[in-house]
Amino acid sequence: MRIKEVLLSSLVILGSGPVLAQSGGVINVATIGEPPTLDPMVSTADLVGIVTQHFFETLFTFDKDWKVTPLLAASMPEVTDGGKVYTIKLRDGIKFHDGSDMTSEDVVASLKRWMEQGSRGKQVAGNVDKLEAVDPSTVRLTLKTPYAPLLALLAFNNSAAVIMPAEKMDVPMKDPVGTGPYKLKERKPDQYIQLVRNEAYKPLEGAGNGYGGARKPILDEIRFVPVPDPNTRVEGAISGQFDYVDSLPVEAYDRIKNLQTSKPVILKPFGWPVFVMNTKQGVMANVDARMAVRLSLSMEDMLAAAFGNPEFYSLDGAMYPKGYVWNSDAGVEGRYNVADPDKAKALLKKANYSGGPLRILTSRQYEFHYKMAQVAAEYLKQAGFAVDLQVVDWATLTQRRGDPALWDIYITHSPFLPEPALIGQLSESSPGWWSSPERKKAVDAFNTESDPQKRPALWAQVQKVIYDETPSVKIGDFNALSAQSPKLEGVVPAPWPYFWNVSVKK
Amino acid sequence: MSRYVIQRFLGMLAVMFVVVTIVFIIVRIAPGDPAAVMLGPDATAQDVASLRARLGLDQPLIVQYGIFFGQLLQGDLGESIFLNRPVLSALADRAEPTFFLTLFSIFIAGLIAIPVGILSAYWRGSLFDQVSTTLAMLAASVPSFWLGLLLIQFFAVRLGIFPVSGYGGPGASLATRLSHLVLPALSLGIVSSALILRFTRASMLDVLNDDYVRTARSKGMGEFRVVMKHAFKNALIPVLTVIGLTAALLVSGAVVTETVFGLPGVGNLVVSAVLRRDYPVIQGALLIVAALYVLINFLIDMLYLLVDPRVRY
Numbered sequence: 001m002r003i004k005e006v007l008l009s010s011l012v013i014l015g016s017g018p019v020l021a022q023s024g025g026v027i028n029v030a031t032i033g034e035p036p037t038l039d040p041m042v043s044t045a046d047l048v049g050i051v052t053q054h055f056f057e058t059l060f061t062f063d064k065d066w067k068v069t070p071l072l073a074a075s076m077p078e079v080t081d082g083g084k085v086y087t088i089k090l091r092d093g094i095k096f097h098d099g100s101d102m103t104s105e106d107v108v109a110s111l112k113r114w115m116e117q118g119s120r121g122k123q124v125a126g127n128v129d130k131l132e133a134v135d136p137s138t139v140r141l142t143l144k145t146p147y148a149p150l151l152a153l154l155a156f157n158n159s160a161a162v163i164m165p166a167e168k169m170d171v172p173m174k175d176p177v178g179t180g181p182y183k184l185k186e187r188k189p190d191q192y193i194q195l196v197r198n199e200a201y202k203p204l205e206g207a208g209n210g211y212g213g214a215r216k217p218i219l220d221e222i223r224f225v226p227v228p229d230p231n232t233r234v235e236g237a238i239s240g241q242f243d244y245v246d247s248l249p250v251e252a253y254d255r256i257k258n259l260q261t262s263k264p265v266i267l268k269p270f271g272w273p274v275f276v277m278n279t280k281q282g283v284m285a286n287v288d289a290r291m292a293v294r295l296s297l298s299m300e301d302m303l304a305a306a307f308g309n310p311e312f313y314s315l316d317g318a319m320y321p322k323g324y325v326w327n328s329d330a331g332v333e334g335r336y337n338v339a340d341p342d343k344a345k346a347l348l349k350k351a352n353y354s355g356g357p358l359r360i361l362t363s364r365q366y367e368f369h370y371k372m373a374q375v376a377a378e379y380l381k382q383a384g385f386a387v388d389l390q391v392v393d394w395a396t397l398t399q400r401r402g403d404p405a406l407w408d409i410y411i412t413h414s415p416f417l418p419e420p421a422l423i424g425q426l427s428e429s430s431p432g433w434w435s436s437p438e439r440k441k442a443v444d445a446f447n448t449e450s451d452p453q454k455r456p457a458l459w460a461q462v463q464k465v466i467y468d469e470t471p472s473v474k475i476g477d478f479n480a481l482s483a484q485s486p487k488l489e490g491v492v493p494a495p496w497p498y499f500w501n502v503s504v505k506k
Numbered sequence: 507m508s509r510y511v512i513q514r515f516l517g518m519l520a521v522m523f524v525v526v527t528i529v530f531i532i533v534r535i536a537p538g539d540p541a542a543v544m545l546g547p548d549a550t551a552q553d554v555a556s557l558r559a560r561l562g563l564d565q566p567l568i569v570q571y572g573i574f575f576g577q578l579l580q581g582d583l584g585e586s587i588f589l590n591r592p593v594l595s596a597l598a599d600r601a602e603p604t605f606f607l608t609l610f611s612i613f614i615a616g617l618i619a620i621p622v623g624i625l626s627a628y629w630r631g632s633l634f635d636q637v638s639t640t641l642a643m644l645a646a647s648v649p650s651f652w653l654g655l656l657l658i659q660f661f662a663v664r665l666g667i668f669p670v671s672g673y674g675g676p677g678a679s680l681a682t683r684l685s686h687l688v689l690p691a692l693s694l695g696i697v698s699s700a701l702i703l704r705f706t707r708a709s710m711l712d713v714l715n716d717d718y719v720r721t722a723r724s725k726g727m728g729e730f731r732v733v734m735k736h737a738f739k740n741a742l743i744p745v746l747t748v749i750g751l752t753a754a755l756l757v758s759g760a761v762v763t764e765t766v767f768g769l770p771g772v773g774n775l776v777v778s779a780v781l782r783r784d785y786p787v788i789q790g791a792l793l794i795v796a797a798l799y800v801l802i803n804f805l806i807d808m809l810y811l812l813v814d815p816r817v818r819y
Binding site for chain 1: 659765777
């Protein structure tokens with residue numbers, strides 16, 4: 001039966017368009033849970049991006065060096081009028097999964113929906129003067145003022161500007177129809193999401209390049225299976241039940257490193273844990289008190305407690321690690337991993353700290369957040385803070401952090417985002433509500449500079465202001481652990497793992 | 507007798523009304539917000555507020571309650587915020603794994619507990635009795651998730667004879683789906699057997715000393731018949747009650763086991779709904795579970811009527 005299925009699918013492929021020599025195979029991917037929605041525009045959850053990027057596509061995406069590269073666009077846009085007008089040519093012959101052709105009308109309708117529904121789209125919307133279809137294969141976006149993060153926002157798979165047919169603009173989304181290398185066949189919540197190869201898909205020429213380049217749908221099927229319990233995911237990797245297992249606890253590394261059924265996939269570095277301060281009201285509204293938090297903490301101890309194995313973390317005060325164009329040490333010296341309670345006490349005295357509770361919101365949904373919070377609490381107590389550690393579930397945390405009266409610090413983490421402007425805490429409306437003349441000057445200068453050569457220096461200035469004013473404290477860099485079957489070929493460690501260009505060894 | 511049945515039925519309706527109201531209030535006063543969860547970690551407060559308005563969560567609680575209760579009277583449990591489908595249909599989809607899991611678990615629990623309980627009582631104070639009651643205490647103390655992980659390690663990872671988690675892929679046959687239930691059912695069955703065993707033993711000890719058992723023996727009846735026909739039949743009422751309540755508990759209490767084994771059952775749906783604050787699903791699932799509890803209690807009461815005529819008066 002199995003051989004027959006493989007033969008049949010091979011025949012179908014041979015008879016229809018691009019010949020994929022090694023095509024075939026079904027893989028099961030264990031994910032951390034069920035995505036809250038399949039509408040990638042409305043959600044910033046990583047899991048939504050991981051699944052939907054296989055059937056929805058954006059105009060642009062990121063290559064392996066995190067540079068923006070065309071995907072549904074035919075080329076990089078023509079930028080005129082001092083960075084205010086973006087003319088985007090679309091690729092010819094792109095078809096949606098329902099068989100209809102993608103035109104500029106679909107792109108305009110999709111981008112409008114994104115600007116109305118997507119939190120990242122709304123970031124752009126305020127600055128958009130006009131969005132129009134110039135001809136069936138050209139779109140023009142006119143900005144009020146130059147806005148450098150535009151292309152990164154159009155390329156990002158998180159709150160993504162995906163292109164859908166103009167007649168499928170329902171909110172909430174009813175029918176996920178995209179252009180991607182895979183199509184959604186069936187979703188059984190909490191059981192599986194079944195994607196099948198889009199036979200009509202035409203990949204870009206050449207090889208894959210990060211999220212860019214050719215996206216070849218080699219596998220017949222990809223099944224995303226929610227396995228919410230991390231220990232069960234580990235056992236699933238060890239038993240070989242899953243071909244790819246996402247997001248494993250780092251403690252599992254020793255158990256999976258020498259297996260025949262699975263091998264570890266380490267994404268190095270993956271992201272950064274961060275303590276976000278409530279700069280609007282309460283104890284952390286005072287910049288000296290915030291600096292006292294920064295200087296009291298031992299990042300080394302916090303990372304060791306959170307991740308254990310030094311293979312999985314590194315001490316790094318820079319907002320972006322080495323290897324990124326945004327890496328800089330501006331502002332870091334003498335302000336990272338200091339663990340100096342005396343300096344912190346002096347600053348607290350200067351801040352007229354009255355001994356009121358320092359409310360730290362954290363969650364055990366991410367165990368490493370909680371472990372870091374426990375270590376931080378001890379260092380903060382040594383510095384003289386009256387720490388009130390509030391451990392809640394993640395949904396409660398995301399609600400409470402919206403109310404400035406309820407907390408002083410909350411703990412979160414983020415992957416290293418391809419464009420610094422995408423970092424949530426830089427926005428004045430993001431919980432933390434960091435707002436100051438220095439922030440505005442530095443962030444505005446960074447956001448309006450469209451020359452890629454000049455932007456790293458401007459980002460260094462933003463980083464310096466972050467260290468000066470401490471709206472948040474970056475704890476360090478950490479790596480992510482996943483596992484894959486040795487039979488899978490072509491898996492590239494990525495923050496949002498993808499399975500085009502992946503094949504099963506026969 | 508019919509008066510007793512009507513009384514019990516009306517009592518059941520009153521309990522359901524109280525449950526409906528308490529569930530609605532508890533779900534709403536718990537912190538957390540479905541809009542914030544749906545929009546993800548980087549959503550702004552304005553986005554969250556506008557989604558809350560679209561979902562009707564910005565309405566006063568009493569208005570939301572009125573809408574909810576009105577829908578309920580028409581048999582409508584509302585629509586899931588995250589699944590974009592009626593709660594009843596989402597629950598119906600999850601019924602199969604939970605139903606079979608409960609059935610298998612109760613079967614395994616009964617298979618272990620009833621014979622061992624009877625023999626423990628019969629050989630009271632013997633080595634068998636001491637070992638079995640100690641093991642029952644151990645089984646009652648073991649968290650089902652931990653036992654589940656041990657079973658996974660042994661049967662799924664080491665021996666490779668059962669799957670680690672899930673409920674089969676697209677097009678999986680019933681046999682494949684049921685094979686995914688063996689380990690979770692074993693885990694729940696072992697844990698649940700402890701209570702049933704202790705009840706069976708205690709109940710048997712009560713009746714084994716009764717006059718009619720002595721009379722049966724004095725008539726020269728064989729020990730097997732004395733124990734099974736005379737003693738066990740009369741010891742059955744409390745055992746039936748505890749089996750019924752364990753079944754009701756499993757429908758709602760298999761939450762942890764379903765999560766550990768990644769089973770798409772009612773328990774898993776409830777956990778996801780609680781974590782996402784999917785109010786209609788939480789309400790709907792709790793109501794169904796409460797209704798099952800009330801119904802099982804009602805049926806047990808009716809069963810008493812059949813088994814013990816004194817209850818009628």
